[in-house]
Amino acid sequence: MWYKVKKIYQWSNLVWPKWKPWANTIAYYPLTSITQATDQSWNKLNGTVSWTITFWTNLWVDCASFNWWSNYITVPYDAIMNTNTFTLSMWLTKSNASDANKWAISRWTFNNQWWNFALCNYFNTNGGSFLINNTHSSSFTMFDWINKWVNVILTYDWSMGEVYVNSNKVLTYNKTFDMSSLTTKLIIWWYYNSSYCWQWNISEIILENKIWTAQERAAYYNSTKSKYWL
Numbered sequence: 001m002w003y004k005v006k007k008i009y010q011w012s013n014l015v016w017p018k019w020k021p022w023a024n025t026i027a028y029y030p031l032t033s034i035t036q037a038t039d040q041s042w043n044k045l046n047g048t049v050s051w052t053i054t055f056w057t058n059l060w061v062d063c064a065s066f067n068w069w070s071n072y073i074t075v076p077y078d079a080i081m082n083t084n085t086f087t088l089s090m091w092l093t094k095s096n097a098s099d100a101n102k103w104a105i106s107r108w109t110f111n112n113q114w115w116n117f118a119l120c121n122y123f124n125t126n127g128g129s130f131l132i133n134n135t136h137s138s139s140f141t142m143f144d145w146i147n148k149w150v151n152v153i154l155t156y157d158w159s160m161g162e163v164y165v166n167s168n169k170v171l172t173y174n175k176t177f178d179m180s181s182l183t184t185k186l187i188i189w190w191y192y193n194s195s196y197c198w199q200w201n202i203s204e205i206i207l208e209n210k211i212w213t214a215q216e217r218a219a220y221y222n223s224t225k226s227k228y229w230l
Contacts, residue, residue: 019224024210026080029073029188031055031203032062037073037188043080047073047188058093059149061228063203066189071197075186081107082180083209088154089220091228094200095147102198105205107184130154130161130173137161137173149203149228151221155211166230167221203228 021028025041034055037047050072054065066072090104130137140163142150153164161173188205189198204224212220 019204019206019220022208024208026083026086026207026209027075027186027205028207029205030062031064031205037064037075039075043078045075045078045080045186047075047186049073058201059147059229061091061149061201061203063091063093063201064188065201066198071189073188075188077183077185080209081186081207082182084156084158084179085209085211086156087206087208087210087212089204089206089212090152091149091203091224092145092152092200093147093149094145102200103189103196104198104202105186105188107182107186128163130163130171132156132161132173132175133177135175137163137171137175140165140171142170149230151225151228153212153217153220157211164217166225167218 019028019030021041025043027039027043027045028041029037029039029047031037032055033049036049039045039047050070052071053073055062056065057063058065064073088105092104128142129139142152142165151164151166153167155162155164158178159174159176161171161175162169163171163173188202
């Protein structure tokens with residue numbers, strides 16, 4: 001016999017099912033701690049939080065809020081990061097459409113040997129681009145995400161990247177780059193210039209060394225979207 005369960009939501013102290021790390025998970029950051037970015041995968045790649053980061057509830061979701069260039073999380077280098085096949089998933093929201101060039105998560109060096117999971121409004125005020133080794137992809141549209149949460153999934157497999165917003169593909173990006181020898185740390189989010197710092201909210205970062213299938217992307221989005229009021 002099947003029973004329909006009625007969901008009851010409260011405005012505070014919400015308890016949601018946590019995403020469970022998979023066998024291919026490199027790191028998983030719910031971004032709800034006030035002391036460090038705790039990696040809840042088996043690798044324990046914990047990040048150090050700068051004192052100016054705020055962990056708070058935005059649109060009823062616990063998240064990290066980044067407001068200036070000194071706001072960042074540093075994850076020390078680990079060889080497990082050096083994969084040429086990966087999926088990155090993030091939940092993001094912003095408060096206005098005027099800011100541009102705001103990067104969300106990156107590994108970066110001054111000699112341009114880097115990759116950048118950049119939700120970067122480089123080409124327009126409501127979109128972004130994917131960066132590999134200092135090369136911008138074409139722009140993609142973020143849909144309506146002003147004061148709304150969106151799920152962004154980026155995938156890369158040696159020579160091609162793809163971007164999905166709320167499980168819909170918005171970009172295919174051709175760029176070959178060997179990431180196996182990088183020794184750079186992971187940054188969420190900081191840059192040497194305040195013009196590039198992320199100034200909005202980030203929740204639940206997942207990094208995996210595999211490409212999620214269409215079924216996996218849809219399953220993740222559909223299982224978590226109610227937490228973000230979608």
